[in-house]
Amino acid sequence: MSSQTTSFPVITKTVPTFYFIGVTTAKSSIMKVFPLWMQVLGRPEIVLEGMDLKIHDTAEAYRAAVLQIKNDPFSIGGLVTTHKIDLLTAARDLFDYLDPCAQRCNEISSISKLEGRLEGHAKDPITAGLSLDAIIGADYFARTGGEVLCFGAGGSAIATLLHLINKPSVGDRPPRFVLVNRSAARLENARAMVENLTTDIQIEYVQNADPLRNDALLASMPAHSIIINATGMGKDTPGSPITADGLFPLHAIAWEFNYRGELDFMHQALAQRQSRAVRVEDGWLYFVHGWTQVVAQVLHLDLTPEIFARLESAAASVRAPAS
Numbered sequence: 001m002s003s004q005t006t007s008f009p010v011i012t013k014t015v016p017t018f019y020f021i022g023v024t025t026a027k028s029s030i031m032k033v034f035p036l037w038m039q040v041l042g043r044p045e046i047v048l049e050g051m052d053l054k055i056h057d058t059a060e061a062y063r064a065a066v067l068q069i070k071n072d073p074f075s076i077g078g079l080v081t082t083h084k085i086d087l088l089t090a091a092r093d094l095f096d097y098l099d100p101c102a103q104r105c106n107e108i109s110s111i112s113k114l115e116g117r118l119e120g121h122a123k124d125p126i127t128a129g130l131s132l133d134a135i136i137g138a139d140y141f142a143r144t145g146g147e148v149l150c151f152g153a154g155g156s157a158i159a160t161l162l163h164l165i166n167k168p169s170v171g172d173r174p175p176r177f178v179l180v181n182r183s184a185a186r187l188e189n190a191r192a193m194v195e196n197l198t199t200d201i202q203i204e205y206v207q208n209a210d211p212l213r214n215d216a217l218l219a220s221m222p223a224h225s226i227i228i229n230a231t232g233m234g235k236d237t238p239g240s241p242i243t244a245d246g247l248f249p250l251h252a253i254a255w256e257f258n259y260r261g262e263l264d265f266m267h268q269a270l271a272q273r274q275s276r277a278v279r280v281e282d283g284w285l286y287f288v289h290g291w292t293q294v295v296a297q298v299l300h301l302d303l304t305p306e307i308f309a310r311l312e313s314a315a316a317s318v319r320a321p322a323s
Contacts, residue, residue, distance in 0.1 A: 008064030010071045016046045019078030023236050025050025036314040059090035066091040070118045077112040077298035084109050084155040095120045107155040110294040123293040124159030131286040142171030144224035151241035152230030153181035153190050165199045176202040182209040215246040223250040235261030248278045259283040
C-alpha cells in the first residue's frame, strides 16, 4: 500500500492543531472543554479540529487523516475514537513507533510526534482501568460475587478485559467475563489477544446481533454483575443492545461507555434503579480520562494528580446537565 494519498492533500496549518478523529465530533463536549484545558496548561495557541469519518470508512480516508498529522508541521497530533482499530489497520505502515498496547490490541487512540517520529499509543487499557477502578473500588468481585457482561468487542471493551486480567489481586478479577459482539471478526481479535495470557477469568465469546438473546444473557448474570454497553449504540448508531424488557440483575452496575447521544441503554437501566437496585454510570469519567491521557501524550507533559484534578474541574464546569 502506498504511503501517499492523492485524493486528500495535506493542508498546511498556520497554528498548532490537535485533531479529534471521530464520527460526530462537533457534538462532543470536548469542543467546549479543550480551550479551557489549553488555558489551564498554558498552551492557548493550540486549537482543536474535528475530523468526521464514516464508521468503517475507506482505507484511503484513514490514511489521509494520519498523513495530515504526519506531514504537516503544525499538526501536532490527535485523539482517535470509534475508528481505533480500522485506522491502524489501514495506516500501520505510516507510524514509526507503536507502543506495546497498540501492538497487542491492534488499535490506537493517540497519535503524537516525538523527535521526528510519528507515534501511536493505545491508551484505552489505562483509561478503562482508571475509570472502572473509580466506579467499583477495591476487591469488588470478592465482595459481591458479580461477573461482567460486555456488549461490544471494540477497543474499549477489550481494554477493560485486559485491565481486569492484569489485576494482581484475585478479589479484583471477575470469575467470568462474557463478551458479546455482532461480528465474528472483533471476537476473534479479542480471543487472539488474550489466548496467550494466563488468567483465571472464564472468558466467553458470544456472536449475536439479536437483542432478545442479549436479554436472555442479561437475565442469566448473577446479582452485582457489571453490565457494559461498549457498542456505540445510543451515540454513533441508534438503539440499544437490549430491548425495553431486558431485566438487569439485582444490584447490578450498568456502565454506559457513552456520555452523550440518545443513550437508550442508560435510560433502560435508569428505569430499573428502584425495582432492581441498579446503579447507573455513564461515560463522562471515561471521557475525561481518555482525553487527558492523549493530551498528555501529544503535549509530552506529566499528568500529575494535581494537573488531572484541574483539568477535571475545568471540564465539569461546562458539562451539560444530565437528561
